[in-house]
Structure formats: structure tokens, C-alpha cells
Amino acid sequence: MTQISNHLPTSELQALDAAHHMHPFTANAELAAKGARVITRASGVTLTDSDGHEILDGMAGLWCVNIGYGREELADVAARQMRELPYYNTFFQTTHVPAIALAAKIAELAPGDLNHVFFAGSGSEANDTNLRMVRHYWSMKGKPEKSVIISRWNAYHGSSVGSGSLGGMKGIHAQGGMPIPDIHHIDQPDWWAEGGDMTPEKFGLQRAQELEKAILALGEDRVAAFIAEPVQGAGGVIVAPDTYWPEIQRICDKYDILLIADEVICGFGRTGNWFGSQTMNIRPDIMTIAKGLSSGYAPIGGSVVSDEVAGVIAEGEFAHGYTYSGHPVAAAVALENLRIMEEENVVGHVRDTAAPYLAEKWSELTDHPMVGEARLVGLMGSIALTPHKQSRAKFASEAGTVGLMCRERCFANNLVMRHVGDRMVIAPPLVIRPEEIDTLIARARIALDETYAQLKDQDMLKAMS
Ligand code: PXG
Numbered sequence: 001m002t003q004i005s006n007h008l009p010t011s012e013l014q015a016l017d018a019a020h021h022m023h024p025f026t027a028n029a030e031l032a033a034k035g036a037r038v039i040t041r042a043s044g045v046t047l048t049d050s051d052g053h054e055i056l057d058g059m060a061g062l063w064c065v066n067i068g069y070g071r072e073e074l075a076d077v078a079a080r081q082m083r084e085l086p087y088y089n090t091f092f093q094t095t096h097v098p099a100i101a102l103a104a105k106i107a108e109l110a111p112g113d114l115n116h117v118f119f120a121g122s123g124s125e126a127n128d129t130n131l132r133m134v135r136h137y138w139s140m141k142g143k144p145e146k147s148v149i150i151s152r153w154n155a156y157h158g159s160s161v162g163s164g165s166l167g168g169m170k171g172i173h174a175q176g177g178m179p180i181p182d183i184h185h186i187d188q189p190d191w192w193a194e195g196g197d198m199t200p201e202k203f204g205l206q207r208a209q210e211l212e213k214a215i216l217a218l219g220e221d222r223v224a225a226f227i228a229e230p231v232q233g234a235g236g237v238i239v240a241p242d243t244y245w246p247e248i249q250r251i252c253d254k255y256d257i258l259l260i261a262d263e264v265i266c267g268f269g270r271t272g273n274w275f276g277s278q279t280m281n282i283r284p285d286i287m288t289i290a291k292g293l294s295s296g297y298a299p300i301g302g303s304v305v306s307d308e309v310a311g312v313i314a315e316g317e318f319a320h321g322y323t324y325s326g327h328p329v330a331a332a333v334a335l336e337n338l339r340i341m342e343e344e345n346v347v348g349h350v351r352d353t354a355a356p357y358l359a360e361k362w363s364e365l366t367d368h369p370m371v372g373e374a375r376l377v378g379l380m381g382s383i384a385l386t387p388h389k390q391s392r393a394k395f396a397s398e399a400g401t402v403g404l405m406c407r408e409r410c411f412a413n414n415l416v417m418r419h420v421g422d423r424m425v426i427a428p429p430l431v432i433r434p435e436e437i438d439t440l441i442a443r444a445r446i447a448l449d450e451t452y453a454q455l456k457d458q459d460m461l462k463a464m465s
């Protein structure tokens with residue numbers, strides 16, 4: 001069988017790509033000049049490009065291929081489901097077995113009384129659902145003025161108008177008239193970048209208390225919900241100090257504010273538990289899920305909703321839904337993904353084997369002259385690059401310049417590691433084995449050394465004054 005992805009030489013694929021394909025979050029003219037890297041195959045934790053390079057995927061695609069690439073079982077289930085029932089909707093009082101079975105499975109895995117699932121096609125769509133659902137919930141309870149959702153700067157919740165507004169990325173807000181009304185942002189708990197002279201504990205508490213201040217300033221009767229990622233992912237794997245989450249939970253309880261945990265990255269084993277909320281010991285009213293739910297093999301997301309919120313929503317008709325809510329093929333693939341994760345104890349592998357092993361090696365990277373803090377929760381980690389560790393100084397160059405250089409050196413050494421500003425980020429497939437972790441670390445070290453040498457050569461090892 002001819003493989004469409006392999007049918008042309010790389011240069012021709014790149015030319016067609018540049019001519020017709022608009023890439024997300026990409027300076028397209030710049031990419032067109034350079035030519036996109038064409039990924040053709042993948043297996044386990046390894047990608048292969050159209051020139052035959054074998055690349056260790058330290059990002060599990062986009063934080064999603066939790067189970068690793070090349071699982072035949074998922075392909076078989078998708079084909080079987082397409083033959084049996086490729087599509088039917090869940091509107092107008094109909095349902096189908098994959099959606100029923102997946103909703104029940106998610107309810108079983110989810111903590112507490114999060115027993116109800118509203119399906120979407122992605123994390124962005126699911127957060128749009130959440131935005132409307134929490135406002136509608138309070139409206140149904142006779143409090144329509146409770147419509148403000150509090151989020152955090154540098155949070156990522158998606159890039160649709162609603163989810164992009166919930167997120168705290170100023171670059172997204174600047175394009176397309178966002179945020180929409182009644183979204184309020186507070187500061188993030190990033191001690192490394194913003195903690196100044198405070199201890200992490202004091203800083204964590206202070207940042208959590210910004211939520212209380214915002215509620216009091218806006219008025220308790222105006223605030224519907226607080227949304228946050230248990231560990232910020234796209235923002236740079238920012239792990240809040242230990243004092244942060246208990247205080248957030250206390251404040252949400254005290255003022256009757258719904259807590260939405262965006263588990264799109266943290267969910268399905270990434271932090272060493274099924275959900276990041278369990279790792280951070282919080283009790284959300286709603287969880288956003290996507291990505292690892294199907295290990296990225298099919299696009300699917302959803303909102304996992306508490307008995308209380310679902311009960312109130314069920315009292316009327318929620319005028320909301322997507323053509324592909326609970327798509328049968330995506331649902332069947334997700335279900336098979338969860339079955340394999342349970343059968344192979346993937347979450348246990350993260351918690352007991354992969355994360356402890358990686359944690360040791362990851363923290364050793366701080367012996368590198370340019371690596372400040374190294375953070376890791378489960379299998380999501382980041383290192384902060386700095387010209388001066390003791391003062392946690394930023395580079396004199398524009399933020400992200402050094403991170404980008406380092407990412408290029410990673411690529412050149414067959415490792416995918418992302419950069420967020422001058423932080424380097426990893427989130428490998430959860431099935432990664434210790435010897436593959438050794439390879440990841442070895443390549444990361446070479447990339448760091450090469451970046452360091454380049455900075456020295458170009459006289460760029462300077463701190464911002
Ligand atoms: N919430 C969180 C916490 C996410 O990380 C979304 C929602 C949106 O999901 P969809 O499926 O609509 O993309 C995300 C997605 C990056 C990157 O570069 C991260 C995401 C998406 C694209 C790029 O880190 N996260």
C-alpha cells in the first residue's frame with residue numbers, strides 16, 4: 001500500500017505544505033522559508049521523519065500520546081467501530097454504546113462525585129462548555145449575576161474565543177478581541193520567575209490569596225468559578241509551592257465558588273495519579289479532559305461534572321452541544337486506550353518507576369552552569385535556563401531567544417523538547433522506559449552544552465540588568 005505521507009520527496013512535501021497549509025501558532029512565512037519537518041511514522045517513544053531521522057519524542061506529541069505510538073489495538077478498535085457505526089449523534093434523545101461505556105468508565109476513574117461527562121472534540125471545546133455550564137448553573141440556581149470566571153495569567157485553556165479568554169496568554173488575547181466580558185485574571189504561582197525574595201511557601205500563600213482579594217473586590221455574588229491547571233503545562237510546567245492549592249481550595253469552599261480543574265494535560269496519568277487533582281489534593285466541581293483520554297489517537301475531550309452541578313443542569317435543557325460530542329469512533333478509541341492503561345498499569349509505571357527514575361536524572365541537570373531550577377511532577381518537567389543561578393536572573397536577550405536556541409540544539413540531536421520562554425519543557429509518553437530516559441537525558445545534556453558554547457561564542461551569557 002502506498003503511504004500518502006511518504007509519496008513525495010521531502011522538499012516537495014515542504015513546498016506543498018508552505019503553499020497550502022496554515023500552521024497553528026506558527027510564523028508561517030518564516031516556516032515556509034525553512035521548510036517544515038515532516039514526521040512520517042512513530043513507534044513507542046520514537047518519531048521518524050521523512051529523511052529517516054529517529055527522534056525521541058520528549059513531548060508525547062503535544063502532551064497527549066500517553067500510551068506511546070503504534071498501538072495496533074487502537075487502530076483495530078477504530079476500524080471495527082467505523083464498520084459498525086461510524087457516526088451517530090447524541091442529540092435528540094439518542095445515544096450509542098461507545099459514548100455510554102466511555103462516560104461510565106470516566107465516572108469510575110474520576111475522583112469524588114464527578115460522575116457525569118459532557119463530551120467535546122477537544123480541550124478548547126470542553127472549556128467553552130465549562131464557561132457556559134457554570135454560568136448556566138448559577139442562573140438555574142437563581143443567581144444569574146454570578147457570571148465572572150477567575151483564571152490566571154499565563155494559564156492555557158485553549159484558543160477558541162471562550163477558552164482563549166479563560167486562558168491568560170496576552171498574545172492570544174491581542175488577536176481577535178479577547179478576553180470576552182466577565183473573565184478576570186490573577187497572577188500565577190511561578191516562584192522562580194516572580195517570587196523575588198520571598199520563600200516559596202510565603203509566595204504560594206500570597207498568590208493563592210489573590211483569589212480571595214479578587215472575589216472580595218468583584219463581590220462574592222458575582223463570581224461563578226475559578227479555573228486552573230493543577231500544574232500549568234503550556235505556561236512552562238509551573239509547579240505551585242506546596243502552600244498554594246490548600247489555600248485555593250479553602251477560598252473556593254468559603255465563598256461558594258465552583259472549582260474547575262483543567263486536566264487536559266495533567267489527566268490520565270501524567271502526574272503519577274489518574275488526575276492532577278489527586279496529586280494536588282483538590283476537589284474540583286468540574287474537570288476538563290482531552291489529550292491523554294485517547295492518547296491523541298482520536299480527537300476527543302469533555303467536561304467531567306459533579307452530581308450537584310449535573311443535577312442542576314439536568315433540571316432544564318442546556319442549549320449546547322457539538323456534532324461530534326461523544327463521537328463513536330473517538331469514544332471507542334478512548335475506551336480502548338483506558339483499558340490498556342489499566343491492564344498495563346501505566347499510572348503505576350509512572351508513579352513507581354518512570355517518574356522516580358526521571359526525577360533523579362532531571363534534578364542532576366541543575367549541575368549544568370546554565371540550569372537554574374529543575375521541576376518535575378510525574379512525567380511533566382521543566383528546567384529554567386539562566387545566566388546566573390543564585391539571583392535567578394533572566395538573560396539580557398529577549399525572553400525566549402535562548403530557549404529557542406536550545407530547542408534547535410535538541411532537534412539537531414534527535415530530541416523533541418519544547419521551550420516556553422527560556423524554560424525547557426518535557427512530557428514524554430508515559431510508557432517511557434528507564435533506558436529511554438537515559439537517552440533523553442544524554443541528548444538534553446548535549447543540547448545544553450551546545451547552547452552554552454553558542455552563547456559564550458556570541459557573548460550572550462549576560463544577565464538582564
Ligand atoms: N487546556 C489545557 C490545560 C491545555 O494544555 C487545552 C486546554 C486546549 O486543548 P485543545 O485540544 O483544544 O488544544 C490545552 C492544550 C503547547 C500546546 O505548545 C499546548 C496545548 C495545545 C497546543 C500547544 O504547549 N494544550
